[in-house]
Amino acid sequence: MATDKKLCLSGRGVTKVFGIGxxxxxxxxxxxxxxxxxxxxSIVGESGSGKTTLAKMLLGLLSSSEGEIYFQGxxxxxxxxxxxxxxxxxxxxxFQDPFxxxxxxxKIDTVLLDCIRMRGGKHLPQARKVELMExxxxxxxxKYAELTHKYPxxxxxxxxxxxxxxxxxxxxxxxxxxxxxxxxxxxxSRATILDYLMKLRDETGMTLIFITxxxxxxxxVSDTVYIMxxxxxxxxxxxxxxxxxPREPYTRRLISDVPKIHEPWDLSTVVFA
Amino acid sequence: MGHTIRQVFRSGKFVVGFTIxxxxxxxLVVYPWWVxxxxxxILGQGTFFPPGIYVSAYDASNAPVLYTLNLRDxxxxxxxxxxxxxxxxxxxxxxxxDGLAESxxxxxxxDALLALWEEHYEPDRxxxxxxxxxxxxxxxxxxGLDSLRSAGGGEILAARNPETGELEETGxxxxxxxxNISQVANVRILPLGTDNFGRDVLTQLVAATGxxxxxxxxxxxxxxxxxxxxGLLAGYIGGWVDDIIMFFTxxxxxxxxxxxxxxxSFSIGQDQRGAITIAIVIGFTSWVWTTRSVRSQVxxxxxxxxxxxxxxxxxxLPRIIVADILPYIASYVVMALILQISSGILAEAxxxxxxxxxxxxxxxxxxxxxxxxMIYQAHVLGNWWAYLPxxxxxxxxxxxxxxxxxxxxxxFNPALRD
Numbered sequence: 001m002a003t004d005k006k007l008c009l010s011g012r013g014v015t016k017v018f019g020i021g022x023x024x025x026x027x028x029x030x031x032x033x034x035x036x037x038x039x040x041x042s043i044v045g046e047s048g049s050g051k052t053t054l055a056k057m058l059l060g061l062l063s064s065s066e067g068e069i070y071f072q073g074x075x076x077x078x079x080x081x082x083x084x085x086x087x088x089x090x091x092x093x094x095f096q097d098p099f100x101x102x103x104x105x106x107k108i109d110t111v112l113l114d115c116i117r118m119r120g121g122k123h124l125p126q127a128r129k130v131e132l133m134e135x136x137x138x139x140x141x142x143k144y145a146e147l148t149h150k151y152p153x154x155x156x157x158x159x160x161x162x163x164x165x166x167x168x169x170x171x172x173x174x175x176x177x178x179x180x181x182x183x184x185x186x187x188x189s190r191a192t193i194l195d196y197l198m199k200l201r202d203e204t205g206m207t208l209i210f211i212t213x214x215x216x217x218x219x220x221v222s223d224t225v226y227i228m229x230x231x232x233x234x235x236x237x238x239x240x241x242x243x244x245x246p247r248e249p250y251t252r253r254l255i256s257d258v259p260k261i262h263e264p265w266d267l268s269t270v271v272f273a
Numbered sequence: 274m275g276h277t278i279r280q281v282f283r284s285g286k287f288v289v290g291f292t293i294x295x296x297x298x299x300x301l302v303v304y305p306w307w308v309x310x311x312x313x314x315i316l317g318q319g320t321f322f323p324p325g326i327y328v329s330a331y332d333a334s335n336a337p338v339l340y341t342l343n344l345r346d347x348x349x350x351x352x353x354x355x356x357x358x359x360x361x362x363x364x365x366x367x368x369x370x371d372g373l374a375e376s377x378x379x380x381x382x383x384d385a386l387l388a389l390w391e392e393h394y395e396p397d398r399x400x401x402x403x404x405x406x407x408x409x410x411x412x413x414x415x416x417g418l419d420s421l422r423s424a425g426g427g428e429i430l431a432a433r434n435p436e437t438g439e440l441e442e443t444g445x446x447x448x449x450x451x452x453n454i455s456q457v458a459n460v461r462i463l464p465l466g467t468d469n470f471g472r473d474v475l476t477q478l479v480a481a482t483g484x485x486x487x488x489x490x491x492x493x494x495x496x497x498x499x500x501x502x503x504g505l506l507a508g509y510i511g512g513w514v515d516d517i518i519m520f521f522t523x524x525x526x527x528x529x530x531x532x533x534x535x536x537x538s539f540s541i542g543q544d545q546r547g548a549i550t551i552a553i554v555i556g557f558t559s560w561v562w563t564t565r566s567v568r569s570q571v572x573x574x575x576x577x578x579x580x581x582x583x584x585x586x587x588x589x590l591p592r593i594i595v596a597d598i599l600p601y602i603a604s605y606v607v608m609a610l611i612l613q614i615s616s617g618i619l620a621e622a623x624x625x626x627x628x629x630x631x632x633x634x635x636x637x638x639x640x641x642x643x644x645x646x647m648i649y650q651a652h653v654l655g656n657w658w659a660y661l662p663x664x665x666x667x668x669x670x671x672x673x674x675x676x677x678x679x680x681x682x683x684x685f686n687p688a689l690r691d
Contacts (some may be wrong), residue, residue: 061581085587092585101578105600114586 005036006072008207009058009175013067016053027053029231030067037174040201040208042218042239044254045228051211052096054228055179058209059093060084089118092173096180098160102152108163109148112136115170136166140196158189165196175207183213194221216258219243227251280684287680293673297482304479312480312637317471320649321656324466329459334430336452343449352421353383360414364390367411370400387418466658468642469649474658481637482666485618488552488638492617495556497610500563505594507564508571518564525561534558534620538629548631548638555620563609570602604685608678615674622667639663
């Protein structure tokens with residue numbers, strides 16, 4: 001574990017409770033975590049384990065019911081609108097479903113121009129803006145000239161997700177929360193998306209928080225793995241230690257659930273909960 | 274935007290509703306060119322003249338050319354139209370008293386009735402139990418019939434000589450004289466007759482429809498504007514803002530709107546109530562359900578990823594509401610507006626019929642026309658033209674707007690598309 005690196009985002013007793021009384025649901029239950037700068041962290045768990053809720057709290061889109069989140073060693077303060085906007089210059093996200101992530105009334109230009117504006121490029125000459133957008137699209141192998149007057153829904157899912165990465169390319173945040181960025185994409189585009197994501201990470205050196213239900217994928221991309229079960233982190237550590245030497249039965253189950261192409265599924269090892 | 278509009282006009286229901294509404298608006302624009310009189314001008318002395326073409330009797334008999342037409346059934350028709358139902362019943366009464374069976378007398382067959390009358394009537398005979406006045410009445414009926422039948426020549430027109438003061442013959446209107454209606458100086462068509470004050474119902478109806486639509490439109494705009502603003506704020510900001518707004522919304526939901534409307538209208542007082550005042554009062558009491566439904570729509574929108582993305586792109590709250598929430602509920606708001614306009618018109622009609630509508634001296638509204646018809650008992654007297662066209666107009670406007678609304682719903686709600 002990269003303990004010599006600076007702390008980037010950490011949490012103590014972070015909890016989210018939805019509803020009250022009998023309908024009370026604890027989505028995230030007193031979790032502690034330390035994410036270091038430049039790391040790739042995977043948060044793995046099955047659906048309903050609270051991954052997305054935690055991601056939204058990290059992003060500041062949801063407030064936590066209890067506990068504190070620390071950003072770069074300081075207690076995070078995002079109570080005012082201005083402070084939130086400042087925070088979002090440092091942390092960005094890629095959402096699970098590219099089809100619902102864009103405002104369908106705005107052209108693609110608008111999405112990218114927003115990023116340039118956020119990086120303080122509001123008053124740049126038009127030619128420079130176009131240059132930046134061309135560069136960003138080029139990074140994910142999209143042709144800006146073909147996209148400029150299109151609406152997001154005119155693209156394929158893979159293209160939309162690549163555009164999302166182009167957006168991050170323009171914003172260059174310190175932290176990126178990728179919430180299952182490939183789960184709605186077909187298998188062929190999936191590898192491409194992951195490649196661009198890794199390429200972007202290598203170029204910018206940002207912290208990447210990768211949320212997935214696929215422990216195989218987590219092993220493939222990450223340095224550190226957090227295993228989440230019913231709102232709690234049950235196990236965490238380096239990818240090698242967690243996945244090759246799992247201690248928890250839940251982790252073992254997640255690993256056994258990964259389909260293997262080269263051997264027939266051994267259904268006897270699957271625990272039906 | 275253009276795409277959406279094209280989509281909307283492909284919906285049959287919307288197009289039908291839209292066409293009806295546009296036709297109504299076209300009539301509102303064109304009609305004043307044809308009849309430029311003020312709608313509340315009193316034309317007739319008397320109440321509830323039936324619909325029809327009114328020809329000046331003076332101008333007809335003094336037409337530049339009178340034509341002679343020998344029509345075979347002219348005399349019969351003349352007697353038939355002069356002989357009122359009351360006279361016919363009286364004749365029947367006489368004949369029955371004279372010993373005829375009631376079933377042998379056909380009141381509709383004028384010829385047969387007259388033949389029987391000729392045969393049985395004796396002017397000097399007094400039937401048992403008949404008053405003297407009744408006897409005189411029969412003599413008058415008989416004399417009238419005689420003069421109708423014997424008026425071979427026609428009637429003499431006379432005027433008083435200004436010097437001598439004597440009546441002098443100025444002309445003669447023969448029974449076979451006809452005037453061409455296009456040569457009669459004064460002809461007035463009253464397609465829907467006149468109302469209780471002797472005002473042209475159609476002219477009034479056209480003006481009233483315009484005023485009522487304006488009231489509906491203003492009321493609808495106000496209600497939708499309030500409802501939309503409160504709904505957006507409550508739904509998007511949530512928390513204590515939502516609590517406060519919903520407190521007032523629930524309060525207004527529990528109080529029956531129409532009762533509130535009546536109380537406010539009443540407290541404003543008859544003299545202060547103009548058409549626009551009424552529209553504003555209606556608008557301020559009917560925003561409730563728009564607020565509730567906009568709020569619940571915004572609730573489901575505010576956690577969508579595109580809103581999150583907009584937040585992450587550093588957009589301010591007003592900009593997120595305007596650019597990321599509003600376009601998604603715009604179609605719904607347009608539908609709500611249409612329904613609000615339609616219910617605004619109905620609310621005005623409801624208020625006015627109770628006598629709490631706009632003051633009666635300036636402009637007619639559909640509700641006021643109904644109010645007048647009701648006060649002067651048009652429905653009891655069978656003067657259908659004073660209220661039925663008004664009812665049909667209200668129904669037509671409501672129908673067209675609801676049709677547009679259903680059409681829009683089909684376009685915007687994919688589950689209803691066929």
